[in-house]
Amino acid sequence: MSRHRLIFAGAGGQGVITAAIILAETAVHFEGQNAVQSQSYGAAARGGISRSDVILSDAPIHFPKVTQPNTLICLTQEAYNSFNTIIRPGGLLIADTHHVTLQTRAEARIFHLPLYDTVVQEIGNPVVFNICLLGALQALTGLVRLDSLQQTLAQRVPSRYLEMNEKALQLGAQLGEQAEVQKP
Amino acid sequence: MRQRTEFIQGNETCVRAALYAGLDFFAGYPITPSSEITEHMAAHLPRIGGSFLQMEDEISSLCSIIGASLTGHKVMTATSGPGFSLMQEALGFAVMTEIPCVIADVQRGGPSTGLPTHGSQGDVYQARWGTQGDHAIISLTASNHQDLFAMTVEAFNMAETFRTPVVLLLDEITGHMREPLTLPREGEIPVIERLRTSVPEGVDYHPYLPREDGRLPMSDFGGKHRYNVTGLYHDMWGFPTTDPKVIHGLIHHLMDKIENHAHEITRYREYYLDDAHTVLISYGCSARTALHVVTSRRRRGEKLGLLEIQSLWPFPAELVRAKCEHAHYILVVEMNMGQVVHEVKKAVQDPERVYLANRVDGEFITPTDVRNIMRLVHGRGV
Numbered sequence: 001m002s003r004h005r006l007i008f009a010g011a012g013g014q015g016v017i018t019a020a021i022i023l024a025e026t027a028v029h030f031e032g033q034n035a036v037q038s039q040s041y042g043a044a045a046r047g048g049i050s051r052s053d054v055i056l057s058d059a060p061i062h063f064p065k066v067t068q069p070n071t072l073i074c075l076t077q078e079a080y081n082s083f084n085t086i087i088r089p090g091g092l093l094i095a096d097t098h099h100v101t102l103q104t105r106a107e108a109r110i111f112h113l114p115l116y117d118t119v120v121q122e123i124g125n126p127v128v129f130n131i132c133l134l135g136a137l138q139a140l141t142g143l144v145r146l147d148s149l150q151q152t153l154a155q156r157v158p159s160r161y162l163e164m165n166e167k168a169l170q171l172g173a174q175l176g177e178q179a180e181v182q183k184p
Numbered sequence: 185m186r187q188r189t190e191f192i193q194g195n196e197t198c199v200r201a202a203l204y205a206g207l208d209f210f211a212g213y214p215i216t217p218s219s220e221i222t223e224h225m226a227a228h229l230p231r232i233g234g235s236f237l238q239m240e241d242e243i244s245s246l247c248s249i250i251g252a253s254l255t256g257h258k259v260m261t262a263t264s265g266p267g268f269s270l271m272q273e274a275l276g277f278a279v280m281t282e283i284p285c286v287i288a289d290v291q292r293g294g295p296s297t298g299l300p301t302h303g304s305q306g307d308v309y310q311a312r313w314g315t316q317g318d319h320a321i322i323s324l325t326a327s328n329h330q331d332l333f334a335m336t337v338e339a340f341n342m343a344e345t346f347r348t349p350v351v352l353l354l355d356e357i358t359g360h361m362r363e364p365l366t367l368p369r370e371g372e373i374p375v376i377e378r379l380r381t382s383v384p385e386g387v388d389y390h391p392y393l394p395r396e397d398g399r400l401p402m403s404d405f406g407g408k409h410r411y412n413v414t415g416l417y418h419d420m421w422g423f424p425t426t427d428p429k430v431i432h433g434l435i436h437h438l439m440d441k442i443e444n445h446a447h448e449i450t451r452y453r454e455y456y457l458d459d460a461h462t463v464l465i466s467y468g469c470s471a472r473t474a475l476h477v478v479t480s481r482r483r484r485g486e487k488l489g490l491l492e493i494q495s496l497w498p499f500p501a502e503l504v505r506a507k508c509e510h511a512h513y514i515l516v517v518e519m520n521m522g523q524v525v526h527e528v529k530k531a532v533q534d535p536e537r538v539y540l541a542n543r544v545d546g547e548f549i550t551p552t553d554v555r556n557i558m559r560l561v562h563g564r565g566v
């Protein structure tokens with residue numbers, strides 16, 4: 001039985017929950033996997049810690065929350081400070097260089113990637129920051145295929161924004177492929 | 185043909201199921217964590233020629249669906265604890281006037297406005313006793329989307345069969361969670377239509393004269409027949425009365441039509457109960473945690489089983505008594521200060537075997553929480 005647990009953490013409005021949904025939906029619709037996605041957030045529409053949990057498995061998933069992630073994604077300092085200690089030993093940590101300064105060294109493979117800066121520089125619109133993240137996550141984990149993610153985007157994204165989203169996904173995938181583990 | 189698999193929230197699952205059951209009228213007032221039900225109803229209903237009303241509050245929401253039901257529609261509203269509190273008077277009216285309707289309560293932390301974005305199971309007794317006076321009620325719940333779909337359809341079926349409001353008790357966890365749902369084909373789950381009177385137009389119709397089987401055929405209000413509807417004790421014409429014989433008969437009818445059919449209403453799932461020394465009893469989101477504990481501990485050879493209750497009211501006391509007969513320990517897993525646990529204690533022999541395994545801080549109860557409580561109960565420390 002294979003099982004992969006992820007936590008997507010950031011601030012409300014960054015699209016972390018949307019990114020989590022796209023990953024889980026892709027796994028179910030195009031990869032024949034089982035998935036459960038849940039989220040926790042406060043009452044505010046923007047700001048505050050926003051967190052989404054995803055479990056991918058080839059077996060039934062009963063408990064839907066993640067207590068120890070195999071993969072932790074942190075898009076803000078607050079999210080990093082809150083969750084970097086709960087990562088599974090040997091797990092994967094993806095943090096954004098623009099928003100997160102790494103402090104203690106968790107026992108994890110750490111990838112500190114310029115996701116936000118790349119999106120702003122190459123596309124000029126931070127709204128697809130979360131899609132760029134998905135590209136990097138795909139390249140680093142292979143949890144789903146890149147073309148499966150593209151299919152989900154094609155289904156979900158309005159056509160006039162599709163090109164921008166596909167570009168963000170490709171940029172993320174390149175960052176992931178070229179990335180090196182952060183040396184302690 | 186391959187069946188369609190959706191990856192959607194529990195709240196949207198509830199909407200798909202309601203439409204499958206033939207819902208064509210929804211009125212509601214959005215409230216977290218139930219808002220997606222209202223949102224998706226607003227998107228879907230106009231496309232199929234149904235009616236969607238956003239009301240000014242929860243009181244008018246329930247009142248308007250009661251009216252719509254009386255005119256022949258299949259109806260529903262959705263809310264959370266604070267809104268469900270406001271609905272209690274109208275809920276009693278629907279009980280007394282025997283008007284079919286479905287109320288989804290997606291539970292959040294209470295009392296009062298409490299914890300809007302966090303899960304809870306604190307409304308089990310509100311569903312049962314929130315409205316005043318002796319009455320019976322049907323309340324259903326589910327822990328996963330496939331069962332939630334089925335239970336929602338069943339809620340509409342039972343509302344029609346027993347002419348009663350049915351409370352669908354969901355929670356923030358299952359309501360907001362996304363997981364795969366295989367959409368049932370048309371006809372795969374039976375859909376029960378309203379029993380309408382065969383009394384022709386121009387002939388006296390008695391809205392509250394039961395048939396021999398106890399059922400009351402309805403006539404679409406504003407259609408062929410004129411009749412009265414009141415929340416007061418009423419006679420077979422629907423007019424108010426203080427006649428002790430009529431009052432005695434009506435209150436017994438309201439109780440018996442549901443309580444005497446408890447065995448038909450009972451819905452549950454069971455896992456590994458045959459040789460279980462410790463029986464977990466749970467429902468809704470907590471049953472997911474309980475099932476996680478049971479399946480993982482079974483792999484280690486521990487004799488643990490789960491009874492997942494899907495029909496909370498009328499409480500399936502006979503079922504619980506039978507399934508717990510040989511249990512050494514009974515743990516009720518729920519996210520409140522103890523509600524179903526009291527019903528279990530009343531139901532079983534030797535109620536000192538019954539313990540509460542709960543969590544009430546807004547966080548979803550974890551397998552570790554349940555395992556720790558279980559270790560304490562077994563006298564092994566945490």
